[in-house]
Amino acid sequence: MSNTNTTDERDLGQAGEQLSTAPREEPTATLPSMGVIGWARWFWRQLTSMRVALILLFLLSLGAVPGSLIPQNSVDELKVQTFKEAHTTVSPVYEKLQFFDVYSSVWFSAIYILLFVSLIGCIVPRTWQFVGQLRGRPPGAPRKLTRLPAYTTWRTDAEPERVREVAHSLLRRRRFRSHVVGDAVAAEKGYLRETGNLLFHIALIVMLIAFAGGQLFKSEGGKLIVEGDGFANTITQYDDFKSGSLFDDDDLAPFSFDLQDFVGTYERNGPQRGTPRTYEARVTYAEGADGETKKKVIEVNKPLVVDGTKVYLNAHGYAPVISVKDGKGKEVYRSAVPLLPIDNNVTSTGAIKVMDGYKDKNGKKSQLGFQAFFVPTFAGDGQGTMFSQYPGLDYPVLALNGYYGSLGVDSGLPQNVYQLDTSKMKEFKDSNGDKLKKRLRPGETMKLPDGAGSITFESVEEWASFQITRQPASGWALTGAVAAIIGLAGSLFIQRRRVWVRAVRGADGVTVVEMAGLGRSESAKLPEELTGLAIALHDEAPTASGPDPDHRPDQPSEEPAEGAEK
Amino acid sequence: MNLAAATNENLANISNTLIYSSMAVYTLAFFAHIAEWVFGSRSKVGRTAAALNKDSATDPAVKAQAAEKGGTAVLERPQVVTRSAAGSRDVPDGPGAAGGTFKGDLWGRIAVSLTVVAFAVQAAGVVARALSVQRAPWGNMYEFSITFSTVAVGAYLILLALRKNVRWIGLMLVTTVLLDLGIATTTLYTDSDQLVPALHSYWLWIHVSTAIICGAVFYLGAVGTLLYLFRDSYENKIASGGTPGKFATSVMERLPAAKSLDTFSYRINAAVFPLWTFTIIAGAIWAGDAWGRYWGWDPKEVWSFITWVAYAAYLHARATAGWKGRKAAYLALVAFGCWLFNYYGVNIFVTGKHSYAGV
Numbered sequence: 001m002s003n004t005n006t007t008d009e010r011d012l013g014q015a016g017e018q019l020s021t022a023p024r025e026e027p028t029a030t031l032p033s034m035g036v037i038g039w040a041r042w043f044w045r046q047l048t049s050m051r052v053a054l055i056l057l058f059l060l061s062l063g064a065v066p067g068s069l070i071p072q073n074s075v076d077e078l079k080v081q082t083f084k085e086a087h088t089t090v091s092p093v094y095e096k097l098q099f100f101d102v103y104s105s106v107w108f109s110a111i112y113i114l115l116f117v118s119l120i121g122c123i124v125p126r127t128w129q130f131v132g133q134l135r136g137r138p139p140g141a142p143r144k145l146t147r148l149p150a151y152t153t154w155r156t157d158a159e160p161e162r163v164r165e166v167a168h169s170l171l172r173r174r175r176f177r178s179h180v181v182g183d184a185v186a187a188e189k190g191y192l193r194e195t196g197n198l199l200f201h202i203a204l205i206v207m208l209i210a211f212a213g214g215q216l217f218k219s220e221g222g223k224l225i226v227e228g229d230g231f232a233n234t235i236t237q238y239d240d241f242k243s244g245s246l247f248d249d250d251d252l253a254p255f256s257f258d259l260q261d262f263v264g265t266y267e268r269n270g271p272q273r274g275t276p277r278t279y280e281a282r283v284t285y286a287e288g289a290d291g292e293t294k295k296k297v298i299e300v301n302k303p304l305v306v307d308g309t310k311v312y313l314n315a316h317g318y319a320p321v322i323s324v325k326d327g328k329g330k331e332v333y334r335s336a337v338p339l340l341p342i343d344n345n346v347t348s349t350g351a352i353k354v355m356d357g358y359k360d361k362n363g364k365k366s367q368l369g370f371q372a373f374f375v376p377t378f379a380g381d382g383q384g385t386m387f388s389q390y391p392g393l394d395y396p397v398l399a400l401n402g403y404y405g406s407l408g409v410d411s412g413l414p415q416n417v418y419q420l421d422t423s424k425m426k427e428f429k430d431s432n433g434d435k436l437k438k439r440l441r442p443g444e445t446m447k448l449p450d451g452a453g454s455i456t457f458e459s460v461e462e463w464a465s466f467q468i469t470r471q472p473a474s475g476w477a478l479t480g481a482v483a484a485i486i487g488l489a490g491s492l493f494i495q496r497r498r499v500w501v502r503a504v505r506g507a508d509g510v511t512v513v514e515m516a517g518l519g520r521s522e523s524a525k526l527p528e529e530l531t532g533l534a535i536a537l538h539d540e541a542p543t544a545s546g547p548d549p550d551h552r553p554d555q556p557s558e559e560p561a562e563g564a565e566k
Numbered sequence: 567m568n569l570a571a572a573t574n575e576n577l578a579n580i581s582n583t584l585i586y587s588s589m590a591v592y593t594l595a596f597f598a599h600i601a602e603w604v605f606g607s608r609s610k611v612g613r614t615a616a617a618l619n620k621d622s623a624t625d626p627a628v629k630a631q632a633a634e635k636g637g638t639a640v641l642e643r644p645q646v647v648t649r650s651a652a653g654s655r656d657v658p659d660g661p662g663a664a665g666g667t668f669k670g671d672l673w674g675r676i677a678v679s680l681t682v683v684a685f686a687v688q689a690a691g692v693v694a695r696a697l698s699v700q701r702a703p704w705g706n707m708y709e710f711s712i713t714f715s716t717v718a719v720g721a722y723l724i725l726l727a728l729r730k731n732v733r734w735i736g737l738m739l740v741t742t743v744l745l746d747l748g749i750a751t752t753t754l755y756t757d758s759d760q761l762v763p764a765l766h767s768y769w770l771w772i773h774v775s776t777a778i779i780c781g782a783v784f785y786l787g788a789v790g791t792l793l794y795l796f797r798d799s800y801e802n803k804i805a806s807g808g809t810p811g812k813f814a815t816s817v818m819e820r821l822p823a824a825k826s827l828d829t830f831s832y833r834i835n836a837a838v839f840p841l842w843t844f845t846i847i848a849g850a851i852w853a854g855d856a857w858g859r860y861w862g863w864d865p866k867e868v869w870s871f872i873t874w875v876a877y878a879a880y881l882h883a884r885a886t887a888g889w890k891g892r893k894a895a896y897l898a899l900v901a902f903g904c905w906l907f908n909y910y911g912v913n914i915f916v917t918g919k920h921s922y923a924g925v
Contacts (some may be wrong), residue, residue, distance in 0.1 A: 050886040061904070063876040068868035068916060075863060103863050152644040211861065220858070270757070278766075301767040301856045312858040344587055469858045477860065481847040488840045492881075515644070527646045536646040 019483040047114065048121035056115040063111050066101030070094065074103065089417050116208060123201045130194050138177060141184035141500035145516035146498075150527040153514045153533050158541035163503035166540040170533065176499065184502035193520075196490020201486055202495055205479035210473040217472045219243040219251065224465040226336045228321045230258035232467065233309065253307040253470065257285035257296075262316055262462040266391045272441055274391055281313050281464045298466075312467040317341045320374055320398050321458040324354050327361035327451045336461045339374050340418050345388035348374045352400075352455075353407050360404070361451040367407045369420045370455065373399040378439075398457045400446060401437040402428040429451070496520050499533060503541075510544050513537070577698035578757070584691030585712055589747050591684035592740055596781075598677035599737040605673060606665030607661040607816045657801060659822040662733055678726065679734055685719045688747075692716050704774040706763060707913055708861070711750035718782035725786075734821055737790050742904040769852035781905055783838045784877075788902035790831030791895045798824040798892060826896070832884060835898060839877050846870050865916040868907035876901035 046052050071079035080100050085089040097106035145151055156163065164185050171178035171187040178187035221238035223231050233252050261282040267275045281298040287306055292565055298304050304311040317339060324333035332354060339350035354368035375388035378397035386399065405425035409415055428436040428449055438446040439458040447454045497519040506512045515537070517530040628689035664670030692713050696703040703709045722739055725732045800818040803810050810818065821827065849870065854860035861867060880897040889897075 023587070050882065051888070054886060054889065056884055056913075057875055057879040060880070061872040064868050064872050064875075067863055068872075068912070069863040072863060150646050150648050152646045154644050194816065272757075291648070299766070301852075303855060303858070310858060312856075314858075467858045471859065474854065474860060479629050481850070485840055485844050485847065488843055492836045493842060500915070531646045534646065538644050 003222070028078070044121065044390060047118050051439060053115065053118050053122070056111060056118060060115060063108050064341065065107075066099050070099050070102070072102065073100050095129045113207070119201055119205065121255075123198055126194075127198055130198065133194075134191065136272075137179050137536075138186040138188035138498055140181035140186050141502055141516075145500060145502060145514045148516035148518050150517040150530045151515070152530065154507070154538065155510045155511065155512055155544045156541040157544045158511055160503040160505055163511060163513055163537070163541045164385065164501065167501040167503070167537055170536055171499065171501075183504050184500050186498070186500055188496070188498045190494050190496035192490050193494040194494045194495065196243075196487040196492075198487070198488030200484050200491055203480045203484035207477050207484065210476035210480055213473040214244075214471045214477065214525050216244040216246040217251065218470060220467065220469040220471075221246050222314065222465060222467055224338055224463055225259040226463040227259055227262055227337055227461045228336075230256060231466070231468075232256040238468070239465075251470070253286060253309045254289055254290075255287050255306040255309070257283045257304065257311065259283055259464055262464045264316060264391065264462070276391065279313060279316060279464075281316075281466075308472070309468060309470040312469070313464060314342075314467045315465045317346060317372055317463055317465075318376060318393075318396075319461045319463045320372065320396075321461055322352050322370075323456045323458055324352075324358070324368065324453065325456075326358050326453045329453075332357040332359075332453075332457075333368075336463075337372065338463045339372055343387065344374050344391065347386075347388040347390045350374075350418045353409070353417075353420070356409060358453070359390075366404050367409075367425075369407050369422065369425055370400045371402075371420055376460075393460060396442060396460050398439065398440045400440065400455065400457075401435055402446075402455070404428065404452070495525060495527055497529070499530065511541070513541060574698045574700075577694050580692045581694035581698060582751075584687050584694060584719050585747065585751060585760060588684045588688035588691060589744060589751070591680055591687060592744050592747070595677050595680035595684055595813055596737070596744060598673050598680055601673040602663045602670050602677055603737065603817075603820075604670075605667050606661075606670035608667060608670075609663070624888060625751050657823040657825070659731065659826050660734075660818075660820040662731075663737065663820055665820050674733060674736070675846065677740075678733065679721065681736065681740060682723060683784075685716065685723060688712070688716050688719070695886060702771050702774065704778065706756045706771065708750050708754040708756045710774070710778065710909075711746055711754055713778050714782055715746040715750075717778050718785050719743060721779075721783050721786060726843055731822060731826070734788055734793070735786060736862045738793075739786075742785070762851075767852060767856065769848060769855070773845060773848040773852050776841055776848065779844055780842045781909065784842075784902055784905055786836035787831045787838070788899060790827050790834060791898045792900075793821055794824055794827035794831060794894050795892065795899075796881075797821050797827055798895075827889070831895075831898060835877060839881060842877065843875060846874060865912045869904060869912050873901060873904040876904050 020369055030369070059357075071083045073080050094100060096105070105333065142148070158166075160183070162480035167185045168178050168180055171185065172190070175185035176189045177191075178185055180186075184316055219241070220243070221235075223239055224268055225231055227447065233255050235241055235249055235252065259281060263278065263280045264276060265278045267273050279300055282295070283298055283304065285294050285304060286293050296304050298311060298313045300313055303313075319336040319338040321336045323331055326332050337350060337352050339348035341348050350372050352368075352370040352372055356367070358366055360366050373386065374396070375386065376392060376396050377388050377390035377394040379385050379387070379389050380395075403422050403425035404421065407415075408421045408424055415421065430436045430449060436446075436449060440446060442457055442459050445454050445456040445560055497517055499515065499517045499527050502514045503511055515534050516532060517526045520528045662674070664674045683807070692703055693708075695709060695712070699705065703713060718739065722732060722735055796820055799825050800810050800814060807816075823829070846867075849867070850860040853862065853864075876897065880894055880901055883894040883897050
C-alpha cells in the first residue's frame with residue numbers, strides 16, 4: 001500500500017513539475033566535503049537559495065534604517081557637521097561605521113551587491129528553464145487524476161477519441177497550450193506569470209544599473225542669479241559644483257539662460273500668512289552656443305529641460321541695488337548685492353564690498369565694507385523688532401553699518417561673499433563717536449563721516465538660485481520601473497495552471513471522462529475554471545443515459561482510469 | 567475675493583461638522599458590533615474543536631463541495647470535487663461574530679448599516695474639505711488621515727458588497743477608524759488652506775492618492791494577518807490536545823479558519839504590492855521634477871523603500887519552505903509597521919523634504 005502511495009507521489013510530482021521555475025529548496029545541512037571548488041559550489045548554492053535571498057532582503061531594509069535617522073553627507077553636509085559637533089562621543093564611532101554615508105558605505109553596498117548577484121544567479125537558470133518549458137509541451141496526465149486539487153468525472157456515449165478531440169480544440173480555444181498524450185489531453189495556461197516574474201527581476205537589475213550609472217556620470221551645481229543677469233553652462237560659472245567620479249567636463253550641455261524676472265506671492269491672511277503660494281522665475285534661454293532665444297517660466301515643479309540637463313528653481317531672495325560715491329562725488333560702485341535669507345519672512349543679511357576705485361578724502365586708495373541687514377517688510381519704528389514681518393516687499397528697509405581699510409581679499413584666500421572680514425578694517429563713527437548705522441528706505445542715502453563719500457540704497461531686485469543637474473540613464477531607470485510594475489502585476493495576478501482530460505472506454509463499453517486541474521497555489525478560480533470547461537465539454541459529450549455503477553465523485557477508491565490503463 | 571473666502575470657510579466648517587458626525591455614527595457602529603459579538607457568544611457550537619478532533623480520528627482530506635447526489639441519478643452537469651494540499655488542516659470557517667444567532671446577526675447588520683452611513687458622512691466631509699481648499703484634500707496629515715480611514719472603510723464595504731466573507735473585520739476596523747479620526751481631529755488638525763508651491767503638481771493626485779489606497783488596504787491585510795496568528799495558535803492548541811481559555815474559544819471559534827485568514831491577507835497584500843511599487847515610482851518621478859533628483863535617500867523615500875523590501879520579503883517568504891505560515895505572517899506585520907512608521911514616525915520625528923504645512 002505504501003508502495004503505491006510513493007509511486008503516486010512521484011507521479012503527481014511529475015505532473016506539477018516545472019509549474020514554476022522557483023528554485024528548489026536545498027537542505028542547508030549538506031556541508032561540502034572537499035576542496036576549494038566544493039566550497040565555492042556550496043557558497044554559490046547558498047547565495048542563490050531563496051533563504052539567503054530573504055535574509056539579504058531583510059538586511060537591506062535594516063541597513064537602510066540608520067540613513068533615515070542620522071544626517072547624511074549626501075543629503076545635507078551642514079547637518080552632518082552640526083550633528084558631529086553636538087555628539088562628540090558617538091560621532092567617531094559613526095564615522096568608522098560609515099553611518100554618515102550609509103548608502104555608499106561598504107557594508108550597504110555589500111548587501112545589495114550580494115543580493116543582486118543572488119538574483120542573477122537565480123534568474124539566469126530560471127530563464128533557461130522557462131525557455132525549455134516554452135519549447136516543450138505540458139507533461140502528460142498523472143495516473144490518478146482523483147488526487148489532484150480539482151477533479152470531475154462522468155460517463156458518456158461519445159467515443160473516447162471524439163472526446164479527446166473536442167477537449168483539445170476546446171482548450172485551444174480558451175488559449176491553453178494543449179496536446180494529446182496517450183489517452184489524455186494535457187494542457188497548460190498562464191505562462192505570462194513566469195514571464196512577468198522574470199521581467200520584474202530583470203527590470204530590477206536594469207534599474208540598479210541605471211541608478212549606479214547615473215550616480216557615476218551625474219553633475220550637479222548651483223547658481224545664484226539676480227534679475228537681469230544670466231548664466232552659461234560651463235564649470236567656471238557655477239557657484240558650487242559636484243559630479244560623479246566618471247564625469248567629464250565636456251559632458252556639460254552647451255546652453256545659457258537669463259533671469260528676466262522673479263515673481264513670488266505669499267498668503268496675505270490667516271494663520272498661514274506669509275506661506276509662499278507661487279514662485280515663478282521668468283527666463284529666456286538659448287540652446288547651443290548661439291541658438292535662438294526662447295522664453296520659459298521655471299517653477300518649483302517645472303524645471304527647464306535642455307538637452308538632458310534640468311534647471312530647477314531652488315531658492316530666492318532679495319538683492320538691494322547699492323551705489324557708493326567717493327569723497328569727490330564720483331560713483332565708484334553700483335551693483336545689486338544678493339543677501340541671504342535667514343528666516344521664512346526673508347529677513348536677509350549679507351555684505352557689500354567696495355574693492356576697487358574708491359579713494360578717501362585725501363585721495364588715498366582704500367576699500368569699503370558694509371554689513372547689510374535687509375527686511376522686505378519692516379515692522380515700523382519703535383516696534384522693537386528689526387525682523388521682517390512678511391516675505392513680500394511691503395515696506396523694505398535696509399540697515400547698514402560701514403568699515404574702511406583692507407577687505408583682506410588680496411591675500412588670495414577665497415572669501416565668503418556674504419561675510420565681512422573686519423580684522424583689517426576700522427568702523428565708521430558718527431559725530432558722537434558711536435557706531436555709524438542707519439536704516440534706509442529705497443532712494444535714501446547715508447553720508448559717510450568726514451567727507452568719506454556716501455552710500456545709496458537705490459532699489460530692490462530679486463534673485464533666484466538654480467540647481468542645474470544632469471543625471472544620465474534616468475530614461476533607463478524609468479523604463480526599468482515601468483517594466484517592473486508590468487512584470488510584477490503579471491507574476492502576481494496571473495495563475496499558471498494545468499488541466500488534463502482523460503477519456504477511455506470503460507469495462508462496460510461506455511466512455512469515462514475524467515478532468516482534473518492543478519495550479520501553483522490553491523485558488524478558488526481553478527475549480528471554477530474546471531467547472532466551466534467541464535460544462536462546455538459535457539455539452540459535446542453528454543452523460544450516458546445508462547445506469548451508473550454506483551459512481552460517486554468523492555470516492556477516490558473507484559479508479560476507472562487505472563483500470564482502463566491496463 | 568472676500569466672498570469666495572467666506573464660502574470656503576463655510577465649506578471647511580461643514581467638512582469639520584461632517585467628520586465629527588461620522589465619528590458619532592462610527593461610535594454607534596462600534597457598539598452595535600460589540601452587541602453582535604456579545605449575543606454571538608451565546609451560541610455554543612464548538613465547531614473548530616469538533617472539526618479538529620475529527621481530523622485526528624479519520625482521514626478527511628477529501629471534501630465534497632457539491633451536495634452528495636443519489637447513487638443512480640443522471641448527472642445534470644459535472645460536479646467538481648476539490649481537495650486541499652496534503653498536510654494542511656481542513657478546518658471550516660467560523661460562523662462570524664454573530665455565531666449564527668438571530669440577535670447577533672441583527673446587531674451585525676445594524677453595525678454594517680451604521681458603518682455605511684458613517685462612511686457616506688465621512689466621504690462627504692472629505693469632499694467638502696477638498697471643495698473648500700479647491701485642490702486634492704491631501705496637503706497635510708489631517709487631510710491625509712481622514713482620507714485614509716475613509717478609503718479603508720470603503721475598501722471593506724466593497725469587499726462586503728462583493729459578498730466576500732469579511733464582516734469579521736468590522737469591529738477592529740471601526741475601532742481603528744475612530745482612533746485615526748480622534749488623532750486627526752485633535753493633534754493633527756490643520757485649518758484648511760492652500761498648498762505650498764512644492765505641492766502644486768498633478769502628481770499630488772497620483773502619488774498621494776495611491777499612497778493612501780495602499781495604506782488603507784495594507785491595513786486590512788494586517789488585520790487579517792494579526793487575526794491569523796491568533797486563530798492559528800488557537801487551532802494548534804486544539805490540534806495538540808489542549809483546551810484554550812473560554813474567552814479565547816468564544817472569540818476564535820467564530821473567526822474564519824486560519825487558512826482562510828492567511829489566504830485573505832496574502833491576496834490583499836499581493837494585490838496592493840504592485841500599486842505600492844507604482845506609488846514609489848510615481849513619487850520618484852515627481853521628485854525628479856520638484857527636487858532635481860528622482861532618488862535622494864530622503865527619510866520618506868528610505869522608509870517607502872524599507873516598506874517595499876519588507877513586503878517583498880513577505881511575498882517571497884510565502885513561497886519558501888520553512889518560512890510559510892507564522893514566520894511570513896510576522897514579516898507582513900513588520901512590513902505594515904514600517905508603513906505606519908513611514909506615515910506617522912517620519913512625519914513627526916524626522917525632518918526631511920516631505921515636511922509640509924503643519925506636520
